[in-house]
Amino acid sequence: MEEALTDTRVVIVNGARQTGKSTLAELCLRGRSDSVRRYLDDPRTRASALADPVAFLDSAGTMLIDEVQRVPELWLTIKHSVDRDPRPGRFLLTGSARLLGLSELPDALPGRSETVELFPLSQGEISGEPDGFVDAAFTHGTRLQAKPSELRRRDYLTLVSRGGYPEAVRRETPKRRTQFFRSYLDDIMTRDVHQVADIQRVSDMRRLIGTLAARSGGLLNYNRLASDLALPASTVRDYVGLLELIYLIRLVPAWSPNATARAVATPKLMFNDVGLAAHLVSGVTNDATTGGLVETFVLGELARQITWSDTMPRLYHFRDRDGYEVDSVLEDNAGRVIAIEVKAAETVRTDDFRSLRLLQRRLGDRFRAGFVVYCGDQQLPFGENLACIPISALWTASPQ
Numbered sequence: 001m002e003e004a005l006t007d008t009r010v011v012i013v014n015g016a017r018q019t020g021k022s023t024l025a026e027l028c029l030r031g032r033s034d035s036v037r038r039y040l041d042d043p044r045t046r047a048s049a050l051a052d053p054v055a056f057l058d059s060a061g062t063m064l065i066d067e068v069q070r071v072p073e074l075w076l077t078i079k080h081s082v083d084r085d086p087r088p089g090r091f092l093l094t095g096s097a098r099l100l101g102l103s104e105l106p107d108a109l110p111g112r113s114e115t116v117e118l119f120p121l122s123q124g125e126i127s128g129e130p131d132g133f134v135d136a137a138f139t140h141g142t143r144l145q146a147k148p149s150e151l152r153r154r155d156y157l158t159l160v161s162r163g164g165y166p167e168a169v170r171r172e173t174p175k176r177r178t179q180f181f182r183s184y185l186d187d188i189m190t191r192d193v194h195q196v197a198d199i200q201r202v203s204d205m206r207r208l209i210g211t212l213a214a215r216s217g218g219l220l221n222y223n224r225l226a227s228d229l230a231l232p233a234s235t236v237r238d239y240v241g242l243l244e245l246i247y248l249i250r251l252v253p254a255w256s257p258n259a260t261a262r263a264v265a266t267p268k269l270m271f272n273d274v275g276l277a278a279h280l281v282s283g284v285t286n287d288a289t290t291g292g293l294v295e296t297f298v299l300g301e302l303a304r305q306i307t308w309s310d311t312m313p314r315l316y317h318f319r320d321r322d323g324y325e326v327d328s329v330l331e332d333n334a335g336r337v338i339a340i341e342v343k344a345a346e347t348v349r350t351d352d353f354r355s356l357r358l359l360q361r362r363l364g365d366r367f368r369a370g371f372v373v374y375c376g377d378q379q380l381p382f383g384e385n386l387a388c389i390p391i392s393a394l395w396t397a398s399p400q
Contacts, residue, residue: 036061
């Protein structure tokens, strides 16, 4: 973010509530004596922005505007200001929604802005580990090295239920975390949702969120959701789009190699914070729900790492009409692929590599490596460019 401020007029920090956007923005402004801070959660500041946006934005140094989505009317004035004065580092904006997706915003800032997306904390950030699996996998393939793991399935499920929101991580007991997640969801419903859309039936939105949590890690089937919730499919589609806009959920697009014509294009659903999903399905203990939460946990760690990875791959999932599926496919700009299967078990079987081997045959040299990520403790080879690794390897592996 600090680098972006040196060469970009407007830097936008997007992400869910309680991910540390404001704190990070404040840290970036340390040492900038001429910086100005505006917090739009304050009603007086918001009234000033609405009354005279030109004077509100007048500043010689960098201006931080926190929760900028609360006053969409500022957007055109910011655009006009940076067009007249193109110095880098003019504005640092934070928001709890994907700002350029808001219908109220009259124009984007092409060529003038850079967006940084902030997620809940990764496991490496929490425990002080390298968080280097993505780059290590593309650099070393199955020869990557991670620390031996002492974690087992019950330990990973504890990490799943904790999630990555800093406030939830700080709380020491499940009871206190439950209270945090309950308050967090109430805040989302009363503030974020109403800031970006006019929702008439909040109870329907709450039912949808609970249903999506139980299906996190699975394919998103709008028609099935509509049937289960007795809602129009168009309403479900609109609500899902809204939840993605405010960073509650993320849709992982389907992937297909050029040689495959039978791929299924349905996106995969994941909660941006697995701890919140686990809270919403607490008391549901079937294997499908547990497996979905573990998969969401793994996908979340990969999504976070991609944001700072030197390789900068894109995250997909794969499924074809013959029943082959791979939970995560990472593809870099050169077309190289890392394929990852997630198992919520402490053992691995040869058959767990069935879909990975299919991709390996179809992709040839493009297939860099395939991993089964599981709740066991050992890193073991299962054939050329195929291996199983503990889930903890995602944050203990180093690219070097």
